[in-house]
Amino acid sequence: GTNYEIGKKLAELAIEGYGFGKNTAAATSPSVNRALREYFFTHYKIHLDRSRGVAAALGIDSQDDRFDFGTIPFNMGCSSVFYPGSVSQTGQPVLSRNFDFPLFRMPEMMGIELSEDENKLIRPLMAHPYILELYPSDGGYPSIGLHSFDLLSGVLDGINSKGLMVAVHGNEIAMRDQTYTPQPEGIGLFELQSVRLLLDTCSNTDEAKKTLLSNRHYFLMLPCIYLVADREGNSFVFEPGLDGGEARITEGAETPLILTNHSLDEYPNPDSFPKKKSFTEAGTSTFDRYETLRDRIEGKSPPYSVEDMKEINSSVGVSSVIARVTEEKRKELVSSPGLARTLWHALYAGQSHNLDIKFYLEDESDDRDGFTEKYSEYHSFTLK
Known part of the structure; x- marks a missing residue:
């Protein structure tokens, strides 16, 4: 599917299996989060599109700087x-x-x-x-x-x-x-x-x-x-x-x-x-x-x-x-x-x-x- 759909599906998997949610996605710094989103817009649009899918799975506006949609954490030599x-x-x-x-x-x-x-x-x-x-x-x-x-x-x-x-x-x-x-x-x-x-x-x-x-x-x-x-x-x-x-x-x-x-x-x-x-x-x-x-x-x-x-x-x-x-x-x-x-x-x-x-x-x-x-x-x- 599209990169948006891929991101949404991965987020749904993490929500169902690992308790991924709004608390997990909370950004440490809204200003840094905004700057990071702007960086991806210029250098890595594919990832930005996937992060929009993550936001959709969580039911949050993808432009909301209070949340970081760029990673989906779950529970190396x-x-x-x-x-x-x-x-x-x-x-x-x-x-x-x-x-x-x-x-x-x-x-x-x-x-x-x-x-x-x-x-x-x-x-x-x-x-x-x-x-x-x-x-x-x-x-x-x-x-x-x-x-x-x-x-x-x-x-x-x-x-x-x-x-x-x-x-x-x-x-x-x-x-x-x-x-x-x-x-x-x-x-x-x-x-x-x-x-x-x-x-x-x-x-x-x-x-x-x-x-x-x-x-x-x-x-x-x-x-x-x-x-x-x-x-x-x-x-x-x-x-x-x-x-x-x-x-x-x-x-x-x-x-x-x-x-x-x-x-x-x-x-x-x-x-x-x-x-x-x-x-x-x-x-x-x-x-x-x-x-x-x-x-x-x-x-x-x-x-x-x-x-x-x-x-x-x-x-x-x-x-x-x-x-x-x-x-x-x-x-x-x-x-x-x-x-x-x-x-x-x-x-x-x-x-x-x-x-x-x-x-x-x-x-x-x-x-x-x-x-x-x-x-x-x-x-x-x-x-x-």
């Missing part, structure tokens, strides 16, 4: 490898992506204690990810992607009908070192809206670069990095500037492009990694996962099969990372409530516009004081 078609056994480019995230609830993340009754009412943050296929009839490319946090524009990874593929990763080093400032009232695109904009409007990596560089970016909660690739095998990593700094682009090549959770501009390869780079020393597994992916890729000969890609990404799932630390540290990490799980592994095929994905189901104990992540079978989706 990652590892990605992009394989150009020249090194893929199928001959088409593939984006292979793990999404890691803790199983806790938002209040727990913020350090807020809840009663037993309150705990029963609040779902874990990633309890219900959505696979959304959008087919707008009045502007924007059809697309398929994984949504959470915000049904309207909270895209975590996806592909559009032109074969453009995008995945967003948290910058764990910037989070650890606190080299950024969250902006709850920013003007421009927050971290997940950038992915939605690219899928809606860009057909290749050249267009994606221009779009990213010509827009304002701010971090609502977490600083993020983006891997972008297209059906021709081109790829790049985009890093928005932190607190007013310059944006950075790292170009891909005819070899697999690896991205975990650190800046490729600051740490382009293992030779540039800090001396204290292990999970327990660095406070993040980003360097361990990058080196493991590189070693597994180099340990196989191209072209890489789909099974190769699955096996390579499996080597950096959370349970696999935990299995590589010392026994003492393993016990400590496994008992931590903030420890992530690899919630899904997705394979995006750039020419057939196909998504194959498996989802985390539960933990299974092992005999080394660790655990194994149990998954569903792979499910397949293809854009019409």
